[in-house]
Structure formats: C-alpha cells, structure tokens
Amino acid sequence: MFNLLSILIGLLSLVIVIPATIPFLGWANWFALPLIVIGIIVGQLSSSRSGRNFCIVVGLIAVVRLTIGGGFI
DSSP states (O other): OHHHHHHHHHHHHHHHHTGGGSTTOGGGHHHHHHHHHHHHHHHHHSSOOHHHHHHHHHHHHHHHHHHHTTTTO
C-alpha cells in the first residue's frame, strides 16, 4: 500500500517537474521537492523499493535542473 502511495506521489511530482525543465519555469521544482521527499519517506516504509527509487529518480531530475539554472531559472 505504501509503495503504491509513493508511486502516486512520485507521479504527481513528475507532473510538476517535467514542465519545470522549460527555461524560466525552474522555480516550480521548489514546489516538487517537498513532495518528492514525502514520497521517498513513504516509499521507505514499504517492503518494496520501486516507489522510493522512482521518487529518487524524479528528485535527481529536479535537483539537476535546479543546479543548471542556478536555483531559480
């Protein structure tokens, strides 16, 4: 159950992160990062690790995008 919830949180975060890769929308990653952290925590409570790993990948995409844009752009 926690794994499914973690995957759903990851998908919601991915919906925010994908448009945030467009220039000048990088600030939207700051809204996705708290959701990603919650997804990782929920995924850690599950016996399966796929939801947690999915949230980690989405988080890495968001962090790399923020790094490239200097945190804002």
